Amino acid sequence: MDSITHAMQRKAFEVAIDAAIKYTNHDRSKALLQLVDLTEKILGDVWKPEAYAQLRNIFSNPDSKWMKFANNLLDNTDPKLIKMSMLNLGYEAGFRGFHLAEENSKKYGCAIPWIILFDPTSACNLHCTGCWAAEYDRQLNLSFEDMDSIVTQAKELGIHAFLLTGGEPLVRKKDVIRLCEKHNDCAFHAFTNGTLIDDDFCKEMLRVGNFVPSVSLEGFEEENDARRGKGDFQKVMQALDLMKKYKLLYGTSICYTSQNYKTVTSDEFLDMIIGKGVTYTWYFHYMPVGNDASTDLLLTPEQREYMYHRVREIRDYEGGKPIFAMDFQDDGEFVNGCVAGGKEYCHINPNGDVEPCVFIHYSSANIHDKSLIECLQQPLFKAYQAAQPFNDNMLRPCPMLENPEILQRLVTATGAKSTDMESPESCQHLCGKCVHYAEEWKPTAEKLWLKGHPTGQKDSRVDELNK
Numbered sequence: 001m002d003s004i005t006h007a008m009q010r011k012a013f014e015v016a017i018d019a020a021i022k023y024t025n026h027d028r029s030k031a032l033l034q035l036v037d038l039t040e041k042i043l044g045d046v047w048k049p050e051a052y053a054q055l056r057n058i059f060s061n062p063d064s065k066w067m068k069f070a071n072n073l074l075d076n077t078d079p080k081l082i083k084m085s086m087l088n089l090g091y092e093a094g095f096r097g098f099h100l101a102e103e104n105s106k107k108y109g110c111a112i113p114w115i116i117l118f119d120p121t122s123a124c125n126l127h128c129t130g131c132w133a134a135e136y137d138r139q140l141n142l143s144f145e146d147m148d149s150i151v152t153q154a155k156e157l158g159i160h161a162f163l164l165t166g167g168e169p170l171v172r173k174k175d176v177i178r179l180c181e182k183h184n185d186c187a188f189h190a191f192t193n194g195t196l197i198d199d200d201f202c203k204e205m206l207r208v209g210n211f212v213p214s215v216s217l218e219g220f221e222e223e224n225d226a227r228r229g230k231g232d233f234q235k236v237m238q239a240l241d242l243m244k245k246y247k248l249l250y251g252t253s254i255c256y257t258s259q260n261y262k263t264v265t266s267d268e269f270l271d272m273i274i275g276k277g278v279t280y281t282w283y284f285h286y287m288p289v290g291n292d293a294s295t296d297l298l299l300t301p302e303q304r305e306y307m308y309h310r311v312r313e314i315r316d317y318e319g320g321k322p323i324f325a326m327d328f329q330d331d332g333e334f335v336n337g338c339v340a341g342g343k344e345y346c347h348i349n350p351n352g353d354v355e356p357c358v359f360i361h362y363s364s365a366n367i368h369d370k371s372l373i374e375c376l377q378q379p380l381f382k383a384y385q386a387a388q389p390f391n392d393n394m395l396r397p398c399p400m401l402e403n404p405e406i407l408q409r410l411v412t413a414t415g416a417k418s419t420d421m422e423s424p425e426s427c428q429h430l431c432g433k434c435v436h437y438a439e440e441w442k443p444t445a446e447k448l449w450l451k452g453h454p455t456g457q458k459d460s461r462v463d464e465l466n467k
Contacts, residue, residue, distance in 0.1 A: 006096065009042055013091050014083065021079045028071065032059040043095045058317075069322045073279055078247040084209040085249060089187040093160035100158030110377045111342045111385050116154055117163040117358055118348035120147060120172040124193070140167075140350035140421060144175045146367065150348060151183050153372035164190035165358055167350060170213075173201055180208040191216065191253045191282075194239035195232065202246040214253040214282055215239060217273070219263040237276070244277035251280035256307060257297035258286075265310045270321045278323060283311060285329035287359045287401060288433045291423045298437050301444040304330075308395070308448060332397030333452070341384025342376050353419040356384055360400060360407065362416040362427060379414035395445040402438050402445070404431030 016038050019031040036055045040047075058066045074082060093114065101112035122140040142150075151162060169176060169190045180188050187210055194215035205211050218224040221233040243250045252273055254264045263269055264283070273281065285304075286297045299307070311327045314320040332338065339345055340357035347358040352367040354375035365375035387406065389397065396402035399410065410416075411427040418424035 009096070010087060010091060012038060012042070013087060017083050017086050018079075021074055021082055028074070029059050029062055029067065032070065039090075042091075046095055046098055065318060065320070065322060069279075069324075072322065076244075076247060076277065077249050077279075078206060080206070080209045081212075081247075081249045084184075085187060085212065088185060088210055089161060092185050093187055097155075097158040097160045102158075104157050104373075108373055108377065110373075110382060111344075112157050112376065113159060113342050113345045115161040115163060115345045116150065116159055116348065117165050117345060118142065118147065118150055119166050119350040120164060120169050120176060122167040122350040123171045124166055124168040141172070142348070142350055142352065144178060146352065147175065147179055148182065150367060150372065151179065151186060155183070155186065157373065160186045162186060162188050163345075164188065165347070166191075168193055168196065170196040170201070173204075176211070177204045177208060180211045184208070184210055186210060188212070189214065193228070193232070193236075195235045197239040197242060199242065202242050202248060205243075205248055206246055212249050212251075213243075214251045214280075216253045216255070217264075218255060218257075219260045220269065220272075223260045223263050240273070240276035240278065250278065251282065252278050253282045253284065255284045255286055256299070258299050258303055259297065261299060261303055261307055265307065265314065267321070270314065270323060274321065274323050280324040280326070283307070283325060283327040283329075285327075285401070289359050289361070289425075289430065290420070291425045291429065293433070295433050295437070301441050304441060305444050305448065329397070329401075330395060333394045333449075335394075337389030337391075337394045337397040338384075338399060341388070342381040343385055343388055346376070346381070349419055351419065351421055354378065355419055356380060359398075361419045361425070362411050363419050364414065364416045378416075380410060380416040383410045383414050393445055393449045395449050396438075396442065400431060401434050402441060404434040404438055407431055 016031070016035040020028060020035050023031050033056060036052055036059065040052045058064055059070070061067055098114070101114070105112045119140075120142055154160075154162070164176065170192050173196060176188070176190070180186075189212045192213050192215055194213070194217075197213070197215075205213075215236055216228070217233075217236055218227050224233040224236070225231065240250070256264055285299070285307075287293075288295050288298060307327065308330045311325050311330065314323065314325045335344065338357075340347075340360065342356070345357075347355045347360075348367060349355060349361070353361075353363040354365045354367060354372075355361055355363045362380065363378070364380060365378040367375060384399075387399070387410065390399050390403045390406050399407040408427050408431050418426065
């Protein structure tokens, strides 16, 4: 009976999505509003009532910034990619999988993440300044069978969304496409340097329909190539042009530092990537991960406050730019702080170690020794979840960057070990690089948080952690 309901619900979404893609202007607005009605009917309280109200407000106004954005997205993206993304990421992962994950969370006594990041390989054709992935040994790989097993086990738990990192995941592009093909009810997303995207791969992305890349970019040519190597910028521009030609769905992944933060949020830079067909961008705060990582690229409190305001300005309902911008660090405000440690996501490195976060390389569980659910039940993950959020200010979400004393406590208490195969870094060394930053950022974070949350209540676990 469940399989019949599943098929009927998926088909209903498919018909509604087809209508939204087919029509234009007034008729499209009507179709999108009908899609919102269907979504609310099926998803119910998965989303808050105000979320549905906001969508109806956007789609009711043909002149609104985000309705124009929706029209541009639907007009300039291949319909297959729109449909696959909405069905796999929205319905399978966001609704059906969400409920199954909730049930399994109670069954197994641990959080079931919404998304899993894994590294097909540690190999990369670049060696970027400040990249944590460069610390891994370059001979590590997850076999296709490993990746297939991760996805198969994850689906049984309710997980249908996967992020591929590295290394450079497209070093393994044939296996990646094979994985997308086999698991066509899942959404696959990759952070890639973009230099391996060519005509043939664009055709493969279009064929499978459930793979979306985010291309790394650190600014204009001078800033970008200073970190990523001479000639990289032009290769990225070529990749973006190719994906635009094939009407693919894609975005950018931007690491912001003390040196490039204004460039990568400038009107000129955003106009450039929007012109290249980019519809969304991830902003990632620089993390000093690795024994040789520099702290010079960490932002000052003033620079980070600028990012806090600027990203919100970019994606505001009015003004800003027609691109959806997400700040992995400062958007902790909207997801109740840190989402790592299996709470909403976790990371599997190319050696198979299951880590709390793509930036936190400590673990006591490996997929070659344990099942996925056993890895999610490891002591470090349970300790993470018991402590989250790590304080009462969601602008200080990370147990490493803004609360370095907490990560040290969690790792020590659970006996987790460094998972860096080339140059193991002690938790004390990693967190020691963040102490000054955390102290400097705290007053600014408190000011911003109290301004937006004047009646916020203190979480009692903060006092417990600081004993």
